Amino acid sequence: xxxxxxxxSLSLLTKSNVWALDENELYxxxxxxxxxxxxxxxxxxxxxxxxPVFDLQQLNRDDAKKVSALEAQHxxxxxxxxxxxxxxxxxxxxxxxxITDLTLENIRHLTAVExxxxxxxxxxxxxxxxxxxIQDIIESTFYVDNTTMPEKMMHRKGGIIDKRKDDGYDVLxxxxxxxxxxxxxxxxxxYEKMHFESSGSSILGLGDDEELDDDDEEDDSDLPEEENDxxxxxxxxxxxxxxxxxxLGDTTLDDLVRDEDSD
Numbered sequence: 001x002x003x004x005x006x007x008x009s010l011s012l013l014t015k016s017n018v019w020a021l022d023e024n025e026l027y028x029x030x031x032x033x034x035x036x037x038x039x040x041x042x043x044x045x046x047x048x049x050x051x052p053v054f055d056l057q058q059l060n061r062d063d064a065k066k067v068s069a070l071e072a073q074h075x076x077x078x079x080x081x082x083x084x085x086x087x088x089x090x091x092x093x094x095x096x097x098x099i100t101d102l103t104l105e106n107i108r109h110l111t112a113v114e115x116x117x118x119x120x121x122x123x124x125x126x127x128x129x130x131x132x133x134i135q136d137i138i139e140s141t142f143y144v145d146n147t148t149m150p151e152k153m154m155h156r157k158g159g160i161i162d163k164r165k166d167d168g169y170d171v172l173x174x175x176x177x178x179x180x181x182x183x184x185x186x187x188x189x190x191y192e193k194m195h196f197e198s199s200g201s202s203i204l205g206l207g208d209d210e211e212l213d214d215d216d217e218e219d220d221s222d223l224p225e226e227e228n229d230x231x232x233x234x235x236x237x238x239x240x241x242x243x244x245x246x247x248l249g250d251t252t253l254d255d256l257v258r259d260e261d262s263d
Contacts, residue, residue, distance in 0.1 A: 010036060010046050018053050019109040023076040023091040026054055030089070031080070053106075054093050061088040098122070099134055107141045112185035115142065116172040119183060126174050126181045138185075145169065145184040154180045 010033035033039055059066050067077055075090040099122045127146040169184040
């Protein structure tokens with residue numbers, strides 16, 4: 001069975017998941033959020049999350065000239081409850097146009113092809129021309145490989161481009177005279193963060209911390225005891241002749257040597 005997707009609300013909005021929304025989804029979220037308890041107190045916090053990603057403008061929908069101007073700027077116009085002279089809201093998601101627009105939050109919502117396009121438009125500087133902190137942002141979400149070699153070698157059958165494409169990488173090629181710089185990107189696996197809640201019991205189903213401590217003690221029993229280590233140390237410190245005395249009793253080593261000579 002497929003896993004049901006939890007419904008997003010304003011209270012659950014973060015600087016990361018806000019990038020997954022489009023204009024229509026944000027509008028629905030705002031309209032529903034106005035009816036949530038505590039909306040007025042948290043409105044400023046919500047806007048601090050939304051405004052770096054979306055442009056918002058309130059307007060009167062009867063103002064045809066302004067509506068037309070905003071639509072020409074790629075805003076979408078939605079009805080909203082009357083607020084003074086305004087009865088509509090214009091929403092536009094900010095495009096990521098430059099490599100320097102990348103952040104740890106929005107990079108997760110881009111494909112390798114989209115990121116390579118940003119690199120391509122970065123004044124043809126290639127991978128090494130990207131600021132180091134932007135390289136770190138890209139590498140947080142994508143595997144990156146970068147190489148420069150003669151064009152014929154780059155494009156030979158079964159060469160690096162063919163191998164990388166077979167491995168699932170997308171490639172950007174930048175001409176460097178008779179050589180070619182190739183930048184390869186492939187998305188890293190996305191791991192879902194798991195959250196555990198405890199109300200009097202641990203995630204192992206134990207009643208309290210004491211029971212957890214008991215289990216820890218039982219686990220330690222499988223390990224060598226410290227006493228055994230001390231016994232080994234004591235044996236190492238013993239005089240070797242002490243062992244002979246236990247075996248020979250009253251007979252001394254000199255007696256044994258005398259017996260051998262007499263034989």
